[in-house]
Amino acid sequence: MPSIKRIHIIGGGLAGPEAALQAASFGCQVVLSEMRPLRSTEAHQTADFAELVCSNSLKSESDNTAPWLLKQEMRRARSFLLQAADATAVPAGHALAVDRVEFSRRVAELIASQPRIQVRREEVTSLNTPEDVITVLASGPLTSSALAAELQRLTGAEHLAFYDSISPIVDAGSIDMDKVYFAARWDKGSADYLNCPLTRQEYEAFLDALTTAETVQAHSWDQPPSDPSHLSDHSLPAPLAYFEGCLPIEETARRGRDTLRFGPMKPAGLTNPKTGRWPYAAVQLRKENLRADSYNLVGFQNHLRFGEQARVLRMIPGLEHATFLRYGQIHRNTYINAPSLLRETLQLRAHPGILIAGQLSGVEGYTESIACGLLAGRYAAALAHGLQPTPTPRLTAHGSLIHYITHADPKRFQPANITFDLLPPLDDQLRRRIRDKKERHRIQCERALAAWNQWLASAAQPITASSFTPPGACSSASA
Numbered sequence: 265m266p267s268i269k270r271i272h273i274i275g276g277g278l279a280g281p282e283a284a285l286q287a288a289s290f291g292c293q294v295v296l297s298e299m300r301p302l303r304s305t306e307a308h309q310t311a312d313f314a315e316l317v318c319s320n321s322l323k324s325e326s327d328n329t330a331p332w333l334l335k336q337e338m339r340r341a342r343s344f345l346l347q348a349a350d351a352t353a354v355p356a357g358h359a360l361a362v363d364r365v366e367f368s369r370r371v372a373e374l375i376a377s378q379p380r381i382q383v384r385r386e387e388v389t390s391l392n393t394p395e396d397v398i399t400v401l402a403s404g405p406l407t408s409s410a411l412a413a414e415l416q417r418l419t420g421a422e423h424l425a426f427y428d429s430i431s432p433i434v435d436a437g438s439i440d441m442d443k444v445y446f447a448a449r450w451d452k453g454s455a456d457y458l459n460c461p462l463t464r465q466e467y468e469a470f471l472d473a474l475t476t477a478e479t480v481q482a483h484s485w486d487q488p489p490s491d492p493s494h495l496s497d498h499s500l501p502a503p504l505a506y507f508e509g510c511l512p513i514e515e516t517a518r519r520g521r522d523t524l525r526f527g528p529m530k531p532a533g534l535t536n537p538k539t540g541r542w543p544y545a546a547v548q549l550r551k552e553n554l555r556a557d558s559y560n561l562v563g564f565q566n567h568l569r570f571g572e573q574a575r576v577l578r579m580i581p582g583l584e585h586a587t588f589l590r591y592g593q594i595h596r597n598t599y600i601n602a603p604s605l606l607r608e609t610l611q612l613r614a615h616p617g618i619l620i621a622g623q624l625s626g627v628e629g630y631t632e633s634i635a636c637g638l639l640a641g642r643y644a645a646a647l648a649h650g651l652q653p654t655p656t657p658r659l660t661a662h663g664s665l666i667h668y669i670t671h672a673d674p675k676r677f678q679p680a681n682i683t684f685d686l687l688p689p690l691d692d693q694l695r696r697r698i699r700d701k702k703e704r705h706r707i708q709c710e711r712a713l714a715a716w717n718q719w720l721a722s723a724a725q726p727i728t729a730s731s732f733t734p735p736g737a738c739s740s741a742s743a
């Protein structure tokens with residue numbers, strides 16, 4: 265019988281422990297390395313596994329919402345961390361919120377009770393691993409600087425980002441199409457952009473609201489350093505202040521009353537078919553390629569509180585009733601350029617023995633990170649057994665999330681939470697027939713869960729005894 269490879273998991277946050285428990289449940293020997301308490305990050309306060317660094321919420325439990333769907337899939341795959349979350353839930357309306365101390369304690373218990381997992385408290389700084397080891401890198405958004413440098417060495421410096429600079433995304437159905445128009449600048453290329461025209465008066469009012477709106481209170485470590493040479497060790501291996509191209513829009517606006525009109529709100533060449541003229545200023549909305557039914561506000565990354573964003577951005581003509589699928593953000597976040605680097609099985613294309621999981625892979629959020637750890641643990645287990653893992657179907661929430669991070673435009677790649685616009689839309693005929701959005705979502709969830717069940721059923725099963733269940737489907741199907 266061929267020997268089973270060992271698995272080394274780096275990071276004891278959310279993705280790492282889930283991956284470790286999954287891999288161990290498939291009969292693999294796992295080493296789990298966590299650098300805390302020897303070295304901590306700017307956000308962690310304890311040495312605990314699965315520390316929730318900020319809120320204690322794993323998002324909505326309302327039926328047929330996207331976060332609910334992701335959690336339902338995880339429950340069906342027996343996610344260990346979700347079981348721990350369910351067991352330590354505290355009342356939080358329609359959300360799943362947990363007692364964070366109890367949650368971490370349960371995860372630690374699960375790890376301690378699994379004899380196949382060996383815990384090492386160490387900072388990993390090298391990714392040169394022996395042939396007989398599969399590595400899962402789950403060191404998170406605050407990956408230590410030495411390890412980030414090592415990852416840069418392995419993947420190329422241009423493939424690692426240290427800040428999220430995220431533009432807001434609005435639901436296409438919530439845009440007032442009577443007020444906006446399609447046009448390409450100077451009529452060059454196809455008219456893919458929707459343009460929101462502003463009069464001088466509207467622009468001035470918008471500017472005043474933008475520059476006086478309340479911003480998110482940043483933690484000191486979340487602030488881009490003004491002088492990169494002053495980076496401390498919680499620091500980054502590459503020089504980083506805000507890139508000029510990623511300035512928060514309110515910051516650009518403060519540099520002069522016309523700066524936006526010569527920047528992201530430039531109207532030149534955007535003839536409004538209603539007036540035959542260029543507007544005084546314009547906001548451009550770009551269709552999100554892999555997100556159906558949604559538009560990105562081009563160049564509108566910002567650091568405003570979410571409520572303030574909704575208030576100010578709804579002053580833009582056409583967006584008065586906009587539904588925001590994602591708000592703009594800028595914060596410290598280390599993540600790889602997954603579309604350039606990752607296979608759908610989370611393996612690095614150039615180094616298939618290394619898988620990337622959790623926030624480092626470009627998913628965003630606690631639940632998404634655990635979900636990604638679940639997949640990585642299963643895929644790593646398949647590889648350790650000499651099998652080729654098959655990615656989870658695109659129709660599922662897991663599949664859609666991974667499809668997004670591996671197929672988005674690498675030039676514009678930004679991390680993502682799970683939302684409906686990542687899932688494949690219903691076909692046109694069905695969409696025409698079913699006008700009710702909730703009903704459409706219900707059908708998408710039903711379809712996703714059926715595909716997930718099928719994928720799970722075709723996969724090898726976790727073991728309780730010493731042998732790996734013969735993965736009939738594993739050579740052609742999944743782990």
Ligand SMILES: Cc1cc2nc3c(=O)[nH]c(=O)nc-3n(C[C@H](O)[C@H](O)[C@H](O)COP(=O)(O)OP(=O)(O)OC[C@H]3O[C@@H](n4cnc5c(N)ncnc54)[C@H](O)[C@@H]3O)c2cc1C
Pocket residue numbers: 274275276277278279280297298299300304305307308315316317318319320321386387388389402403404405406407408411596621622623624628629630631633634
């Ligand atoms: C400040 C902050 C606040 C956030 N708030 C929220 C929120 O409220 N809600 C939400 O859904 N998401 C939030 N996120 C996003 C994200 O979901 C969490 O960061 C989540 O913990 C990511 O899980 P992970 O397993 O990928 O990384 P982590 O949970 O960060 O785990 C990574 C682990 O790797 C360890 N590590 C790092 N480098 C090394 C090394 N070289 N060797 C060994 N170990 C190493 C770290 O100590 C850490 O324990 C926040 C992120 C940050 C940074």
